[in-house]
Amino acid sequence: SAVISQKPSRDICQRGTSLTIQCQVDSQVTMMFWYRQQPGQSLTLIATANQGSEATYESGFVIDKFPISRPNLTFSTLTVSNMSPEDSSIYLCSVELGTDTQYFGPGTRLTVL
């Protein structure tokens, strides 16, 4: 398994601003994923962030809105840009350890006013 931490755990932001969420893993992993979970909904994959390549975004998500960095095998960031109230969600990172299972961070609860 893996131990994953996220910062911040929660934040309240003003419309039009940006927030960068950090994800730190306690071991080196190739595959990292970023999800969004809107209130009362399941998880929706935003993008896959593999070290050494550009992030791959799912339909409905674009790099300008959700830029991702993956500088090394233990760390990634997701930025939510030019936020609106519709971006209020829990944002989760996860890693895949080669066993077809994913391990999730605790999530970042974002509220946009």
Place this chain on the structure above:
Amino acid sequence: SQKIEQNSEALNIQEGKTATLTCNYTNYSPAYLQWYRQDPGRGPVFLLLIRENEKEKRKERLKVTFDTTLKQSLFHITASQPADSATYLCALPSGAGSYQLTFGKGTKLSVIP
């Protein structure tokens, strides 16, 4: 893409009884299926993975079945306890050979003392 249906949004059962949750999927037959537990304000926690050539898998009080003909998985918790109260998510690979997961909306289980 894969579509997943979890039978009910909420399930209430009496402590000590067996809880049975259902996950149905459409489209292609996945190589495996997973179940996760999510507590409020936390990230999902991996519970069990069952592969297409396995009919049943057990882990302590948990049992998962996988019927590729019916395109269905059943998740059982025997001798349920109030501590089992949580949302349970079914997840499948998003496509053949994909490491990305598609999640169901989840079933919120409440075990009543």
